[in-house]
Amino acid sequence: MKKNILFLLGFLLSPYSVFGGETIPGFHNGDAASAFNAAKQKNQIVMIDFFTTWCGPCKLLDKNIYQSDLFKAYTEKMVCYKIDAEKGEGIDIANKYNIRVYPSVVFTDASGKEIERKIGYDPDFTHYLKEIDRIIEGKDVLPKWIESFEKEKTFSPAVKIANYFMVYDIPAAEPYYRFALDADKNREKKETMDLMANYAVNQLYYGKAANKASYAEEFIQQFPNAEPALNLMVDLSFYFARNGQKEKAWDLFMRRYELANDNVKKNLSAKLEQIKLLTDHATKEETYKAIASLDMNAASDVSKAASWYQKWNDLPMADKVLRNWLKNNPTASLDDLNNVGWTAFELKIAPSEFAHALIRVWNDTPASEQDAYKADTIANLCELSGDKPNAVRFGELAVKLIPEKSRMRKEFEQNLERYKAMN
Incomplete structure (x- = not known):
């Protein structure tokens, strides 16, 4: 079974391949403890990049920012360290910092105390580097914001603190969020509108409410023509698509698209192609064009390709891409085999071959990297x-x-009873 993973929806269909095996110039090699020791010796902060092998935006961050010539200078200003959040010590460290979306870049002092974090991939290279400059120079920006708020009880630091916490700890953001809203009851400030939209977006990704979409829907209804609401319509449409509400997703996205001017429509064109694919509104020609742009050595891309071929009843091609991937990737990781293997199960293609490959790799994989979902796929x-x-x-x-x-758990227990009843 595949885990329900959270990541930035704008990059759901990223075609880039994994950089997991490459060493990025200037980045620290070794375990986390050695990275913090290096920071102590240099009197620098630590930048921890939490990634996974399946994360499209992580690959974009590697390729377009970390591997750029301009970023090399930043590796001399701070200790830069990458860690796979699903392997080895990365699992515990990701839990320590409450990592729930990828990529997450956490900036800490040399003792490991968090200073700030950034999530996702920011294609605005200049803005991203300016943010890092600010973090390096300020270092203790969050404590300063909190101190300012406690002393003055004013709007500006409340907004900054709320936005900071919102990406990973909504309850911690709540008191600052409510204070900011109370301080601008008439919603006259742009910062308030942006904050409310940010709150709604983060509820979609990390909220625990039964109806996570209600915050975004209410904001859009209350401020239908505000720019943050128009942008939020895109996030909400992808949320609906991810949760199986395909027609609702399509209608909302098209409502936003039709309100856009020509320049905005141009900017939305890539997302339009994505939402078409996610909601089954893409033509066969558009689907096959998207498949042609995929990397057939990347597990996530192969899974997409097979599923899209199956949608158009092209089972021979679905069969071909799955079998070819298995043949061409004899050293695939357990994560990648689980990804493609689940697709093979769903499409009922080569189940025995994928089961044998998964069992072989499972037996050679440390227990720390094994989990219930991968075992469920094999079963x-x-x-x-x-x-x-083996079932x-x-x-x-x-x-x-x-x-x-x-x-x-209940589903897995029911599955087990079914396996035991096999002839």
């Missing part, structure tokens, strides 16, 4: 191929590895 593939012993084995592992309170 499902084994059931589909009639391999009862039961990995069904039991899925139940064992899933947390007691996980909403998936």
Whole structure:
């Protein structure tokens, strides 16, 4: 089974390949402890880039920013360190910093105390570097904001603190958010409108409310012609698409698109192509054009391609891309095999071949990198191929590895009973 992963929706269809195996010039090599030790010796801050092998925006950040000539100077001003949030010590460190979206770039002092963080990929290269300059120069910007707020109880620091916390800890942002709104009851300040829109977006990604979309829907209804509301319509449409509400997503996006001038429509053109694909409004020609731009060695791209071929009943091509990927990637990671293997299960293509490949890699993978979802993928593939012993084995592992309170536990337990009943 694939995990329901959070990341910036604007890059759902990123075609770039993984840079996970490359060493970026100037970046620290070693474990996290050695990175913090280096920062202490140099009296510098630490930039920790949390990435995953499947994350499209992470690859863009690597390619367009970290590997650029301009960024090399920044590796001399701070200790730059990349860590896979799903492998080895990266799992615990990501949990420590409450990482829930990728890429997340956390800036800390040499003791590991967080200073600030940035999420996602900012294509505005100049703006991104200016933000890093500010962080390097200020270092303790958050404590200063909090001190200013506690002393003066004014609007400006409240907005800054609320926006800071909102990307990873909405409850911590709440008191500052409410203060800012109370300070501008008539919604006269641009900062208030931007803050409300930001709050609505972050509720979509990280909120725990039953209806996460309600904040965005209410904001759009209340301020239908405000620029933040128009931008929010795009985020909300992708949220609906990701959650299976395809027609609602399409209607909302097109409503935004039709309100746009020619220049904005041009800027929205790439997202229009994405939303077409996500909501099944792309033509066959548009779908095949999108497939042609994918990297057939990248697990996530192969999964997309196979699924899109299947949508147009081109099962021979779906079969071909899945089998070719398996053949051409004998050293694929467990993560990548899980990604493509689940697609193979859904499309009922080569289940035995993918099950055997996954089991082989599972057996050679450290326990810290094994999880219930990967075991579930293997169990499902084994059931589909009639391999009862391994279906039961990995069904039991899925139940064992899933947390007691996980909403998936009951489903995994039911799956296991089904495997045990196989002939």
